[in-house]
Amino acid sequence: MQIPEKDKHTEGIIFEAATRVFIEKGMDGARMQEIADRAGINKALLHYYFRSKERLFSAVFEKIAGQMFSKFAPVMDENLSFEEKIRFFFREHMEILKNNPGLPGFILNEINRNPDRMANLIKGYDVKSIWLHLQKLHGAEFEKYGITKENFPQLITSVVSLSVFPFAAKAIFSVILENMGCHFDDYIEQRKTFAAGFVISALQSGNHDMPRYS
Amino acid sequence: MQIPEKDKHTEGIIFEAATRVFIEKGMDGARMQEIADRAGINKALLHYYFRSKERLFSAVFEKIAGQMFSKFAPVMDENLSFEEKIRFFFREHMEILKNNPGLPGFILNEINRNPDRMANLIKGYDVKSIWLHLQKLHGAEFEKYGITKENFPQLITSVVSLSVFPFAAKAIFSVILENMGCHFDDYIEQRKTFAAGFVISALQSGNHDMPRYS
DNA sequence: TCTATATTTAACCGTTTGGTTAAACTAAAT
DNA sequence: ATTTAGTTTAACCAAACGGTTAAATATAGA
Structure with a gap:
């Protein structure tokens, strides 16, 4: 047999090219020919490794989405205070996105196009278990800060919004920021x-406006 | 001549159908046939009113983007304190998005696909002039809160992130929230x-961590 | 009634696109 | 040397797609 390293090599080249094209153009906008061109191979070989566009896209999406979400969890296991974890999260997570600014848009676009894919992706990332885990670790801080089971979803979605949205809206923000002389x-x-x-x-400050659940 | 109301009527029906399809599928994913079907007319009539897919899409995009951004400005002219304006913004803006949850994803997707379109869209929404305007109106509050020209972009992008991102990521958030028993x-x-x-x-609380500009 | 526009019908066109096929070539492994 | 898998080439296919055309019909205004 041939060296499997070469298989992985070519397969990897195709995969990377596909990743770049799908991130730039999305599933609908991407063209198999362009992926083949960027990988420096031909369309026939593309289908030799990945049978169809759908399969290739799924492979790319699952890897990227996996990378994306896997970066959330480990932060929570560091031996840090809750306050330090928040600083840690913004520092590390935004650094990753800074090097891959297209990821948020890619993910958001695809889950909007095909919401069903979320179900498979989310399992394993249960907010309730994260809540229980963090409450065990930082019960005192949570009490001090007034973090409850009710406002916890608001809190973490706020944290995610503050870090991810600027990248999702980079094309808007960068233009607006330039107007104020900021890159x-x-x-x-x-x-x-x-x-x-x-x-x-x-x-x-602690006074979180939180209405009762309806 | 025929009554222009009927023109506007049909044109409006087409426009609304196109809006829905483009929001759901994006420019690349949308099909002219589907727009015609949803409008209850035929493809020929579609091209009779809007010559091409590109023109139809541009019309839809500019109207939606205009609606979207026009909702930011008037908030700033209300006769309210800065604190009240913040509360007002979240209440009003999120209510609009609640009734049109697909808009953020549509806008973000398109500006990612075609960033050049932003240039035309942004002019007229100059952050620097907004800053000068607000500073004149709320100079005392800004001093109290420690809002400066340097951290102002961070502040308003935070406000926008907190309100818009949950809608852009609705497909993710809604699944995660359900896990915690929240709709x-x-x-x-x-x-x-x-x-x-x-x-x-x-x-x-006022202690905004702001490094110097590099 | 005549006319101009709105609208339908239905066929048609050129291009693009995802995907296939078959033959030939390469090169390492046995 | 033979086999096996990787790779190229190049042609090909069927479907989808954006867009066009032309003839027929409906309808309201002049």
């Missing part, structure tokens, strides 16, 4: 500390 | 007051 990358660098401080300040 | 619409209703309180709390 996007500088803005992101500032944001790592600003957003962390912003969240922590909000927690410390 | 998306309830979450949004809570969020109007939570996010406002969150921002105001962060401002009141």
